Amino acid sequence: xxxLIVGTCDRCQEEAKVSDAKEALSPEAAPDEFTxxxxxxxxxxxxxxxxxxxxxxxxxQNSAWSNDCDPPTVLFACDNNCENARSLGCDDNDNWMAIPxxxxxxxxxxxxxxxxxxYAIETGKVALGYVRDRSITRDQYEVSNGILxxxxxxxxxxxxxxxxxxxxFIRQLQD
Numbered sequence: 564x565x566x567l568i569v570g571t572c573d574r575c576q577e578e579a580k581v582s583d584a585k586e587a588l589s590p591e592a593a594p595d596e597f598t599x600x601x602x603x604x605x606x607x608x609x610x611x612x613x614x615x616x617x618x619x620x621x622x623x624q625n626s627a628w629s630n631d632c633d634p635p636t637v638l639f640a641c642d643n644n645c646e647n648a649r650s651l652g653c654d655d656n657d658n659w660m661a662i663p664x665x666x667x668x669x670x671x672x673x674x675x676x677x678x679x680x681x682y683a684i685e686t687g688k689v690a691l692g693y694v695r696d697r698s699i700t701r702d703q704y705e706v707s708n709g710i711l712x713x714x715x716x717x718x719x720x721x722x723x724x725x726x727x728x729x730x731x732f733i734r735q736l737q738d
Contacts, residue, residue, distance in 0.1 A: 613681065613726065615719045616661050616696065616705035619653035640667065640697035641675035658713065661696035661705040668697070680732070681706060682725040683714040690714050 616622070619637050623629050628638045632645035637653035640661075660679065661667075667674055677694045681704075690706075690713035698705050704726050708718045716722055725732075 614705045639695045656709040658692040659695035660692040661698040686715040
């Protein structure tokens with residue numbers, strides 16, 4: 564399957580842009596020792612189900628944290644408070660994501676805003692997202708509808724894929 568790099572991420576950090584992924588597709592970028600049976604560091608959730616976090620409206624209606632704000636506002640873990648949440652807003656087309664709870668809890672300050680690449684096995688597409696939330700799950704990532712659209716998947720779809728923080732691994736997923 565040919566890998567397709569699509570989309571942009573306006574709020575992602577400068578060092579992880581789609582151009583990095585396209586450069587990572589060069590033959591020189593893939594280490595010789597990688598095989599599908601030889602996992603490598605930097606790829607998280609190898610072939611796991613990645614969940615849809617839901618639309619902004621869904622989060623507003625169903626998140627206990629969002630209801631703590633007056634007026635109710637979508638409040639992501641990385642927003643820290645209602646004022647920040649209102650300032651940043653919630654956009655279904657944005658590329659925010661939630662990381663597994665224990666992973667977030669280990670280093671919330673270091674992970675908020677961190678970029679991750681999300682690969683959908685079904686479509687062979689890659690999207691760039693940034694951490695804005697803590698998943699209520701112990702071991703699953705959740706992504707926005709914006710990431711789902713970039714991956715060519717319908718809103719609120721869960722899918723099998725990979726999450727990783729180094730664009731050089733994109734080339735390896737083609738093998």
